[in-house]
Amino acid sequence: xxxxAPFKPPHRILLGPGPSNAAPSVLNxxxxxxxxxxxxxxxxxxxxxxxxxxxxxxxxxQMTFPVSGTGSAGMEFCIVNLIEPGDEVIIAIxxxxxxxxxxxxxxxxxxxxxxxxxxxxxxxxxxIQDALLKTPDAKLVGVVHAxxxxxxxxxxxxxxxxxxxxxxxxxxxxxxxxxxxxVKIDEWSVDAAYxxxxxxxxxxxxxxxxxxxxxxxxxxxxxxxxxQSWYLDVNLLAGYWGSERVYHHTAPISMNYALHxxxxxxxxxxLENRWRRHRQNHLALKSGLxxxxxxxxxxxxxxxWQLNAVKVPDGVDEAAIRTKLLSDFNIEVGAGLGSLKGxxxxxxxxxxxxxxxxxxxxxxxxxxxLNESGAQVNAAAALAAA
Amino acid sequence: xxxxAPFKPPHRILLGPGPSNAAPSVLNxxxxxxxxxxxxxxxxxxxxxxxxxxxxxxxxxQMTFPVSGTGSAGMEFCIVNLIEPGDEVIIAIxxxxxxxxxxxxxxxxxxxxxxxxxxxxxxxxxxIQDALLKTPDAKLVGVVHAxxxxxxxxxxxxxxxxxxxxxxxxxxxxxxxxxxxxVKIDEWSVDAAYxxxxxxxxxxxxxxxxxxxxxxxxxxxxxxxxxQSWYLDVNLLAGYWGSERVYHHTAPISMNYALHxxxxxxxxxxLENRWRRHRQNHLALKSGLxxxxxxxxxxxxxxxWQLNAVKVPDGVDEAAIRTKLLSDFNIEVGAGLGSLKGxxxxxxxxxxxxxxxxxxxxxxxxxxxLNESGAQVNAAAALAAA
Numbered sequence: 001x002x003x004x005a006p007f008k009p010p011h012r013i014l015l016g017p018g019p020s021n022a023a024p025s026v027l028n029x030x031x032x033x034x035x036x037x038x039x040x041x042x043x044x045x046x047x048x049x050x051x052x053x054x055x056x057x058x059x060x061x062q063m064t065f066p067v068s069g070t071g072s073a074g075m076e077f078c079i080v081n082l083i084e085p086g087d088e089v090i091i092a093i094x095x096x097x098x099x100x101x102x103x104x105x106x107x108x109x110x111x112x113x114x115x116x117x118x119x120x121x122x123x124x125x126x127x128i129q130d131a132l133l134k135t136p137d138a139k140l141v142g143v144v145h146a147x148x149x150x151x152x153x154x155x156x157x158x159x160x161x162x163x164x165x166x167x168x169x170x171x172x173x174x175x176x177x178x179x180x181x182x183v184k185i186d187e188w189s190v191d192a193a194y195x196x197x198x199x200x201x202x203x204x205x206x207x208x209x210x211x212x213x214x215x216x217x218x219x220x221x222x223x224x225x226x227x228q229s230w231y232l233d234v235n236l237l238a239g240y241w242g243s244e245r246v247y248h249h250t251a252p253i254s255m256n257y258a259l260h261x262x263x264x265x266x267x268x269x270x271l272e273n274r275w276r277r278h279r280q281n282h283l284a285l286k287s288g289l290x291x292x293x294x295x296x297x298x299x300x301x302x303x304x305w306q307l308n309a310v311k312v313p314d315g316v317d318e319a320a321i322r323t324k325l326l327s328d329f330n331i332e333v334g335a336g337l338g339s340l341k342g343x344x345x346x347x348x349x350x351x352x353x354x355x356x357x358x359x360x361x362x363x364x365x366x367x368x369x370l371n372e373s374g375a376q377v378n379a380a381a382a383l384a385a386a
Numbered sequence: 387x388x389x390x391a392p393f394k395p396p397h398r399i400l401l402g403p404g405p406s407n408a409a410p411s412v413l414n415x416x417x418x419x420x421x422x423x424x425x426x427x428x429x430x431x432x433x434x435x436x437x438x439x440x441x442x443x444x445x446x447x448q449m450t451f452p453v454s455g456t457g458s459a460g461m462e463f464c465i466v467n468l469i470e471p472g473d474e475v476i477i478a479i480x481x482x483x484x485x486x487x488x489x490x491x492x493x494x495x496x497x498x499x500x501x502x503x504x505x506x507x508x509x510x511x512x513x514i515q516d517a518l519l520k521t522p523d524a525k526l527v528g529v530v531h532a533x534x535x536x537x538x539x540x541x542x543x544x545x546x547x548x549x550x551x552x553x554x555x556x557x558x559x560x561x562x563x564x565x566x567x568x569v570k571i572d573e574w575s576v577d578a579a580y581x582x583x584x585x586x587x588x589x590x591x592x593x594x595x596x597x598x599x600x601x602x603x604x605x606x607x608x609x610x611x612x613x614q615s616w617y618l619d620v621n622l623l624a625g626y627w628g629s630e631r632v633y634h635h636t637a638p639i640s641m642n643y644a645l646h647x648x649x650x651x652x653x654x655x656x657l658e659n660r661w662r663r664h665r666q667n668h669l670a671l672k673s674g675l676x677x678x679x680x681x682x683x684x685x686x687x688x689x690x691w692q693l694n695a696v697k698v699p700d701g702v703d704e705a706a707i708r709t710k711l712l713s714d715f716n717i718e719v720g721a722g723l724g725s726l727k728g729x730x731x732x733x734x735x736x737x738x739x740x741x742x743x744x745x746x747x748x749x750x751x752x753x754x755x756l757n758e759s760g761a762q763v764n765a766a767a768a769l770a771a772a
Contacts, residue, residue, distance in 0.1 A: 001441045003653045004434040006411070007646050009421045019420050019639060025392070030640055031417035034405050034590055035395045036718045048390040055387045068592070069455045069617065072635040076617045104616045198636060204420055206454070206592055206638030228614050230490045231455065231462045247723065249458040250584060252592030253405055254416055255641065260393050267389045332422045337633065 012326075013353070015362055016334035017148050017307060018176070019198035019205050020350040022262070026203055029261035030254050037251045045260055046241065046251070052263035056178060056201075056271070057193065057211045059185035065241045066207040066259055067194070067232065068252050071175040074194030074208025076104050077232040078171055079142075081212075081220040082192060085109030087139045090131045090168075092116075092123040092154065095147035096337050097173055105142070108228065113138070119339055120150045120309065122302045125158040132166045139219075140169040146177035148199075149337045151298040151309035151346065153181070160188040169216055175199060178209065179266050180278045180306035180350055191216040197255075200278070200306055202351030203262035206255045278305040281354045285347065288363040288386030292370075292377040297344045306354065308347040309340070313375060318342045321369045329365040359386050398712075399739070401748055402720035403534050403693060404562070405584035405591050406736040408648070412589055415647035416640050423637045431646055432627065432637070438649035442564060442587075442657065443579065443597045445571035451627045452593040452645055453580070453618065454638050457561040460580030460594025462490050463618040464557055465528075467598075467606040468578060471495030473525045476517045476554075478502075478509040478545075482535035482723050483559055487528045494614065499524070505725055506536045506695065508688045511544040518552045525605075526555040532563035534585075535723045537684040537695035537732065539567070546574040555602055561585060564595065565652050566664045566692035566736055577602040583641075586664070586692055588737030589648035592641045664691040667740045671733065674749045674772030678756075678763040683730045692740065694733040695726070699761060704728045707755045715751040745772050 014021045035042050046065075053064045067074045079101070083089060089110045091102040094117040102112050115131045117123050123143065132138060141163045145156050156172050163170040169191040174183050180200030185193055191213040198205035212220070212234065220227070220234045227233040231249065239246035266274060282305035286296060289310060297309040312318045318335065322345060325331040334346035347362065349355075363386055367379035400407045421428050432451075439450045453460045465487070469475060475496045477488040480503040488498050499521050501513045509529065518524060527549045531542050542558050549556040555577040560569050566586030571579055577599040584591035598606070598620065606613070606620045613619040617635065625632035652660060668691035672682060675696060683695040696719075698704045704721065708731060711717045720732035733748065735741075749772055753765035 001437060001653070003650050004438070004646075006650065007415065007418075007427075007431045007434075007643060009418050009643070010425075010427055011419055012421050012425065014420060014422060016422050018636060019422065022420055027417045027419065029393065031413045032393075032395050033397055033413065034400060034408055034584075035398050036400060036402050036405065037591070039396075039398065039712070039718065041393075041396055045393045048393070051387060052390070069459065070635045070638065073455065073459075073617050076615065100616070107612055107614050107616055196636070198420075198639075204638065204640040205423070205636040206641050226493055228493050229462065230486070230493055231459050249456045250404060250582070250591040252456065252590065252641070253584075254590040254644070255592050255638070257393060257395070258640070260390075264389050264392065267387070326425070332425065 011330060013331045013358055013361060015348050015353055015358060016332045017346045017348050018196065018350060020202050020348060020353040022202050022204060023265050023352050025265060026258050026261045029257040032257055034253050037253060038245060042253065043245060045256065049256060049260050049263065052267060053209050056263060056266055057183060057185045058187065059211050061185065061211045061213055063217055063238065064211040066209050066256065068249060069208055070205050071194065071196030071208050074210045075101060075173065076229065077210055078192040078194050079104045080108055080227050080229045080232050081234045082140055082169055082216060083108040083110045084223055084225050086111065088135050088137050090115060090135055090138050090141045092128065092143040094121060094123055094150065094152065095119050095144065096149035097144045097147055101142045101144065101173065120152060120298050122152055122299055123154050125155055125162055128159050129162050132162060138166065138168045140171055142171040144173040145183065146304050146307065148176045148307055150340065151296065151304045151307045153302050153304050157188045160190060164189040169219060176307055179274060181275055185211055197259055197262065200351045201262050201266060203258050206252060207259055278349065278354050281349045281356060281359050282308065284356065284359045284386045285349065288359065288382040291381040291385035292367065306348060306350045308349065310345045310347050312343055312345060316370065316373060316375060318345065321373065324369045325365055331362060331365055397716060399717045399744060399747060401734050401739055401744060402718045403732045403734050404582065404736060406588050406734060406739040408588050408590060409651050409738050411651060412644050412647045415643040418643055420639050423639060424631060428639065429631060431642065435642060435646050435649065438653060439595050442649060442652055443569060443571045444573065445597050447571065447597045447599055449603055449624065450597040452595050452642065454635060455594055456591050457580065457582030457594050460596045461487060461559060462615065463596055464578040464580050465490045466494055466613055466615045466618050467620045468526055468555055468602060469494040469496045470609055470611050472497065474521050474523050476501060476514065476521055476524050476527045478514065478529040478540065480507060480509055480536065480538065481505050481530065481533035483530045483533055487530065487559065506538060506683050507685050508538055509540050511541055511548055514545050515548050518548060524552065524554045526557055528557040530559040531569065532690050532693065534562045534693055536726065537682065537690045537693045539688050539690050543574045546576060550575040555605060562693055565660060567661055571597055583645055583648065586737045587648050587652060589644045592638060593645055664735065664740050667735045667742060667745050668694060670742065670745045670772045671735065674745065674768040677767040677771035678753065692734060692736045694735065696731045696733050698729055698731060702756065702759060702761060704731065707759065710755045711751055717748060717751055
């Protein structure tokens with residue numbers, strides 16, 4: 001075959017559902033020379049990653065580390081370790097990622113009770129309470145904290161209190177929330193959580209930070225059956241990421257360099273400052289859109305700061321505008337998924353991508369695309385309001 | 387917490403069982419700015435990766451792509467998709483990675499027949515023939531091509547002929563072989579193979595190139611039960627890596643940049659040239675070691691070019707020498723695993739790390755370490771013979 005030319009990626013402004021843009025320090029870290037995964041220097045760095053992840057997850061959990069796969073691998077890691085065939089679980093579903101969680105649990109042999117809300121709405125604590133009453137033997141309750149498919153934040157702090165008093169394990173998906181809004185694992189009585197690197201941590205995709213409480217570890221240690229995944233078996237991974245350093249797999253060296261650099265950026269900025277920045281830019285975007293009469297599709301009061309479900313105006317071709325934003329302005333935004341396909345744009349303001357400049361670039365480009373497509377919007381008003 | 391300092395990895399000469407050193411073009415590719423995983427430019431690059439992987443695997447298999455995890459995830463990918471509970475499988479075991487394959491198959495509910503040989507020896511085609519006669523319903527036969535734990539190459543071409551006439555599926559582990567010695571998927575009638583990026587492809591760890599034949603895909607499509615892993619379900623991954631681009635997970639963008647660059651290096655050098663280079667440097671190392679009376683521990687005639695099991699001389703402290711090679715000479719070599727612990731050093735000459743210079747640096751450093759520890763070896767003789 002003819003060898004293809006070297007790949008030169010275009011320079012994009014990444015305002016989709018992830019990946020977000022990475023800081024120069026993160027890209028630079030990726031290009032550092034390789035060391036072995038058992039090199040003393042790498043092992044020290046792994047310890048620093050674990051410490052920094054604990055700070056970002058706001059937890060003391062010993063078992064806090066990056067799974068060597070993407071966010072979906074982290075989801076599967078939590079579920080395969082905690083669920084055995086026949087276990088009762090309750091999964092909250094108000095978007096793609098809740099649906100996926102139920103699918104993964106069923107593949108582990110779980111008997112799943114689905115607690116549902118329409119896409120764009122939240123799961124209420126009362127719904128979970130009701131399900132817990134009807135399923136007193138539930139071993140685990142799973143909720144997506146930030147539903148990336150709809151831009152909604154589920155009330156996990158309140159739900160955590162209910163799950164705790166029921167005695168079930170509490171699992172949350174923090175793929176899109178971690179680093180962009182408060183995530184408080186210990187305070188919220190969360191037993192298991194997974195995230196992704198490519199959202200508000202602004203690291204390339206490829207690793208999934210996870211954390212398991214001591215109760216969750218106990219459940220994993222005291223299983224009657226073997227974990228069905230060898231790759232994700234926490235009993236083996238604890239030996240590799242723990243003090244014994246028992247060989248399991250070869251950790252992705254360069255990706256861990258990148259995660260180390262990205263976590264440094266998060267902590268140097270400070271969690272509170274970072275959350276505030278995400279909130280401010282979300283509010284600026286929302287105000288700018290309101291000035292041109294474009295609302296968000298997600299429930300008021302539960303809108304994510306980092307992922308905005310922007311309603312496509314009537315008569316506007318969703319895909320055409322999205323394609324034009326990419327081709328003419330190098331701006332990536334996401335399409336709607338499932339029942340929201342064609343109805344929303346998913347505009348991410350995550351990590352490095354969450355900036356006042358990007359809000360203004362997006363609004364000005366969107367207005368131009370809409371006007372060129374025949375709509376009549378006032379770009380000046382949108383920018384003045386942002 | 388106090389934010390740790392930026393991580394500055396030491397510059398190592400990586401002569402262990404992987405990772406190997408990466409070419410500058412590969413490190414440079416990692417540092418390129420991110421694009422979205424559904425960006426048209428990324429999708430074109432994914433196609434080029436698939437084409438290049440087919441060339442390197444020597445296959446026409448449509449389903450040839452990098453799994454978003456390390457080599458062990460690739461092993462699990464092949465097995466979870468092809469095996470259903472109760473299936474009979476035959477696994478060849480003459481080292482760590484054959485043992486692991488059997489473990490993964492059992493976690494899928496397989497009934498495993500183990501065909502064993504002592505570590506350092508090969509599995510003979512006659513052993514497989516015998517097992518096939520005793521297990522006529524075997525659905526799959528799994529063999530590690532290059533056993534990284536012992537430095538032995540199993541005769542997969544001959545075994546492939548036997549498996550083909552039995553009607554079973556043939557699975558091989560090419561983690562350490564791919565790019566360093568002939569791997570001929572179609573010619574050898576292989577139905578499923580997985581590899582790693584960090585060995586003879588000289589890309590950082592984090593992806594697992596895999597290939598499935600049409601027969602294997604048929605087996606996966608016609609399952610009676612669902613694939614137990616959502617993350618590794620080929621029926622979902624075929625939609626993501628196929629022409630439909632159905633969202634499944636977010637591919638590790640930067641790692642795919644790196645793999646693209648690494649595959650370009652392989653094809654620009656040419657497979658035959660690359661294999662010859664690996665062979666020459668292996669022979670040089672072996673000659674140099676023979677001059678100081680240090681033999682390889684693996685069976686003569688089946689020794690891998692890319693991974694040399696070097697016998698630790700009597701009375702020499704294996705770990706002390708290995709630690710000194712790293713601390714004083716920045717040279718990483720691997721320890722023995724399992725029953726070979728303390729008895730061998732695993733010296734990898736893989737990908738970029740397989741060079742005449744590295745053979746000479748290793749031999750000179752090893753001689754110095756041995757002499758300083760009280761042994762008497764002739765460094766000049768070793769270097770003259772290499």
